[in-house]
Amino acid sequence: MPILANLAAGISQAGFLAVRYDKRGYGQSGGRRESATISDLSDDLRAIVKWLSDRKDVDSKRIVVLGHGEGAWLALLAASRDRRIGGVISVDAPSTTGAELALEQQQHALDRLKATPAERQQKIDLQKKIQAAVLSGKGWEDVPPDLRKQADTPWTQSVLSFDPARVIEDVRQPMLFLHAELDRQIPVTHVERLVDLARKESKSKSVEVVTVRGVNHLLVPAVTGEPDEYSSLGELNVSKDVTGAIQAWLTKTFPAPRR
Numbered sequence: 001m002p003i004l005a006n007l008a009a010g011i012s013q014a015g016f017l018a019v020r021y022d023k024r025g026y027g028q029s030g031g032r033r034e035s036a037t038i039s040d041l042s043d044d045l046r047a048i049v050k051w052l053s054d055r056k057d058v059d060s061k062r063i064v065v066l067g068h069g070e071g072a073w074l075a076l077l078a079a080s081r082d083r084r085i086g087g088v089i090s091v092d093a094p095s096t097t098g099a100e101l102a103l104e105q106q107q108h109a110l111d112r113l114k115a116t117p118a119e120r121q122q123k124i125d126l127q128k129k130i131q132a133a134v135l136s137g138k139g140w141e142d143v144p145p146d147l148r149k150q151a152d153t154p155w156t157q158s159v160l161s162f163d164p165a166r167v168i169e170d171v172r173q174p175m176l177f178l179h180a181e182l183d184r185q186i187p188v189t190h191v192e193r194l195v196d197l198a199r200k201e202s203k204s205k206s207v208e209v210v211t212v213r214g215v216n217h218l219l220v221p222a223v224t225g226e227p228d229e230y231s232s233l234g235e236l237n238v239s240k241d242v243t244g245a246i247q248a249w250l251t252k253t254f255p256a257p258r259r
Helices: 004-014 038-053 070-080 098-113 117-134 145-151 154-161 163-168 190-199 227-232 242-252
Strands: 064-068 087-091 175-180 207-212
Touching: 004 242, 038 070, 038 154, 064 070, 070 087, 070 163, 087 098, 087 242, 098 117, 098 154, 117 145, 117 154, 163 190, 175 190, 175 242, 190 207, 207 242
Parallel strands: 064 087, 087 175, 175 207
Antiparallel strands: none
16 A cells, blocks of 8 residues: 555645655665664655755745654654654654564454454563563563564664654644544544644644544545455545645645745
8 A cells, every 4th residue: 555655746736845755674775674763764854955945946945754654653653853854744753662562563453353362461461571571671582582583673763762742742833633533543542642742842833633434544534444354445545635735735734925
């Protein structure tokens, strides 16, 4: 599902220059994904912002960063560190630490599998052991070797320990929080907490929220919003309600200068 391609198209249709790129270690970008951290990827984003701000065909005062899911964390972190960024659009962002989100998602998956209480507790206990080992560097002897190989990386450590609440308080730029009402990977309750944090703790004077009804985490129309529904969805374009909300916020918050 080309989520960012669809969003970039909608942004360009509103008259803005849209730039998207492959994350480090993905697609045509070099580097190793498992050795990079959230901070590293945020710095990559800042490098692109610097490249844009140096271009003569770009208004350096109207640069906005947009991220979806985990990418929203990168956008918020970059904005908290870089005044060249003029605004942030956070789409379907988690509001808890990565460790809390992983447990929440696992609990939801187990509920749908209708696991027995004993099976559920066993899997949750293992997940907690893995997370504790990742965060502390100790206790790996209680984790199967194959799972340690997957989890014992700088990337996993940075995701599990990341807390958006510690970042939002340093964001000064206008922020738009957009969330899919049927998102089951990162439930809509997350945007409520993020917006509350942003309005109470951040230095931003403009915090707006849009909840889009009838769309899932992929930002496409859905019925249940569950991941197991994705393969059966016929519509694979981001909802116009999503692109329309982003276009409206950009146009209002960053109007074209008078000629």
